[in-house]
Amino acid sequence: MGENVKKIEIPYAITVRDLAKLLQSNSIQVIKVLMANGVMANINQMIDYDTAAIVANEIGFEAVPESENEVEIEKDLGEVPLWRQIIEREDQKNLIPRPPVVTILGHVDHGKTSLLDAIRHTNVTAGEAGGITQHIGAYQIESHGKAITFLDTPGHAAFSAMRARGAQGADIVILVVAANDGVMPQTKEAISHAKAARVPIIVALNKIDRSDANQDLVKKQLSEQGLMADTWGGNTMVVPVSAKQKIGIEDLMEAILMTAEEMKIMANPKGKVFGTVVEASVDTKKGVMATLLVQNGTLKMGDVVLAGNSYGKIRAMFDFRGKKIQKAGPSTPVQIMGLTDVPTAGDIFQVYFSEKEARAVVSAAKADAALNRNLPKATLEELFAKFKAGETKELCLIIKTDVNGSLEPIINSLNELSKEGEIKVNILHAEAGNISENDVMLAAASHGVVIGFNVQADPVARKKAENEGVSIRIYDIIYRLTEDIEKALKGMLEPEYKEVTTGKAEVLAVFKISKLGSIAGSRVREGELRKNSKIRVVRKGEIIYTGEISSLKHEKDDVKEVKNGLECGVSIKGFDAFEVGDILEAFTLERSGS
Known part of the structure; x- marks a missing residue:
């Protein structure tokens, strides 16, 4: 760079539109430079400082951070809420505290709606009569002379859908846990979502009026999830409440206001709307x-x-x-x-x-959306490339396994890899069960990858993964799973291949033929079956075998393919144990991004 090159201050995050104005250029020129550097972004999209600096340098400016100290602090914190990025560009003299925005997460039936009802002193479940006349998904209350805004959209699916679209609507999460039921699967999911968003968690220990309530047991379960109660010397405020008896509601409000004060939630009422x-x-x-x-x-x-x-x-x-x-x-x-x-x-x-x-x-x-449709997924290879470019310091993973016994060795192996490598492995969520839409949404919101072991992704999850650009990798051998992650951390991973389902058939009858073994008399329900294609046998939702079609017959004739609606006889290499009702899923492997 020459001495006469103009220096320009760029904030930690900036929209493409605002960057164009800052560089005295137009948005189309900025988008072209981004595309040339492998970044697909639309005019309203936020890009980080490093990406903006590349654009500035190519247009003829020398980029410098708006405030180097603040930028470093924010980077260390990880994901920065969008509202913080916006107010960084506001005149600090005009900033005033704004009311905290709170959302309520937790397991079904643990009392999320009841708690919201208790907070606003109206019985929503009995209808909207008297009190608030219409449901608008959010409301504001006053406590100790200060306002608190509640998002009346309980559920981590809504919470992570917001994050996936770039928003961070909530400043604080209240995690509702029933004192008589304890930490359940959805509780763990909610904790994963809140932690991934870097949003502080306050636990509302509900149903303390129940005779079977066991507060200490629940606190122990919470500590196992990384939420150590403040009464046990930890940092998580655990507030005992009873939504039904209206006990502890004021204590919960105080906990919210205390947390908000520590967070310094600010805004400029005269600034950018x-x-x-x-x-x-x-x-x-x-x-x-x-x-x-x-x-x-x-x-x-x-x-x-x-x-x-x-x-x-x-x-x-x-x-x-x-x-x-x-x-x-x-x-x-x-x-x-x-x-x-x-x-x-x-x-x-x-x-x-x-x-x-x-x-x-x-x-x-x-x-821009037309261009963005062809964007590649956040694959392991790409995440390593981002690390090399200085864009990320961690690999976010969602782990799903067939049984709980598989979780521990996988997590332990990945944690060991994390210690050895420069990239930190951040396991956002890990549990037994098939890959669900929720897992994909968490990955989308966190720019992570979903890893499965001896499980399958349900069709809704696969569709969501395709739409959100999330990579799902499924393994049946633990060392191959850990080996792939290790290779990804070292930048040596082979290209990823994705499965494309070509057809599904249902087994209607099984015929035993002495020389050939078992033949599955089947009807094609979707797509088509092709000879020599890969195929899996699914029984009651579980994959019991994966192999290749060895022979395909239609009305006694050997055929190369059988289309939707037709009946056929199928035999599979190395598999003989067909049962009526089995589903045969034919698929091909295609290289991702091809």
């Missing part, structure tokens, strides 16, 4: 109704809002009680009318100067 879509739907009389959570700036009647690919001028704005309002500041949930389409929960919204400008942004975003 920005926030998250909580939920949206179509009302037959009013049109599109969207609930927005304002996280910075002040949203006003008549503002032009863009959320995802939906935009429009606010024609009416209501608070959580259904009362018409003219403006809403940071941490305020509002319901608005006026958008053209239904946005998706978790979409980021911003205010634009005019509908014409918003329409132009949507058009550019749709053009």
Whole structure:
């Protein structure tokens, strides 16, 4: 770089649009430079400092961090909430504390809804009569003279869907655990989601009024999940409550306010208007109704809002009680009318100067989406490449196994690899069971990879993985699993191959033929079966054999393929134990990204 090259300060994170303005260039030029460097990003997408610096250098500027000390601190913290990235660019003199935004997670039937009801002193489950007149997915209460906003969308699926779209709607997670039931599978999942998001957890130990409640046992179970109770010398606030008896609710509010004070949750009411879509739907009389959570700036009647690919001028704005309002500041949930389409929960919204400008942004975003469809998945190979480029310091994994006994040796092996390598292996979630949509959503939100051992991914999970760009790798030998992770950490991993299902058939009858062994008389239910293709035998949801088709017959004739709806006789190399009702899944292996 020459001495006359202009230095330019770039924050830790910046949108493509704002970077273009900063570099006195246009968004198309910036997107072209990003594409040339292997980064597919649309005009509204956040990119990190390192990526922005490459663009700046190619356009003729020398990039320097906006505040080197702060940047280093944030990088060490890992995932930085989007609202923190935004307020970094605000004038610090204008920042004021905003109410904390809280979401409630936990196992089904542990009392999430009951706790929300107890907090707002109305019985939602008995209908919306008296109290809040309409459900908008969020509401605000006042405790000890301070406001707290609750997202009334319990469930870690909604929580991680928001993260996958770039939003971090909640500042604090309340984990509800029943004192009589303890830590359950969904509790563990919720902990994984909250930890992956780096959001502080407060445990609400519910149902303490029950005769079979055992608080100490639950605290022990929580400690095994890395949540040591403050009363046991740990850092996790565990608040005993009874939603039914309204016990401990005030203590829970105090815990929220104390946590919020430590976090320094700030916003600029006069700054850039920005926030998250909580939920949206179509009302037959009013049109599109969207609930927005304002996280910075002040949203006003008549503002032009863009959320995802939906935009429009606010024609009416209501608070959580259904009362018409003219403006809403940071941490305020509002319901608005006026958008053209239904946005998706978790979409980021911003205010634009005019509908014409918003329409132009949507058009550019749709053009980018066409390019983004061909984006490769976050494979192990790519994650290593990102490490080499300085973009990541850890490999995030979700581990699913057939039995709990398989978990310990796999986790121990991976932790050993983590100690030896430069990249840290971060196991976000590990449990027995097939790969589910929730596992894929956690991976999508954390830029991680799903690893399976002797399990399968259900069709919904595979579809979600395809849509979200998540890589699923399944193994049947532990050392191959750990060997692949080790190779990935050393940058020596072979290309990944993905399974493409070509057909499914159901076994209707089994015929024993002396020289040939067993033949499965089957009907093709989907796609087609092809001779010599790979095939697995699935019985009651479990894979019992994987091999190759050795012979394929249709009406006594040897054939190369049998299409959907036709009957056939199938024999498989090395397998003889067919049963009526077995499902035969034919598949091919294709190299990822090909």
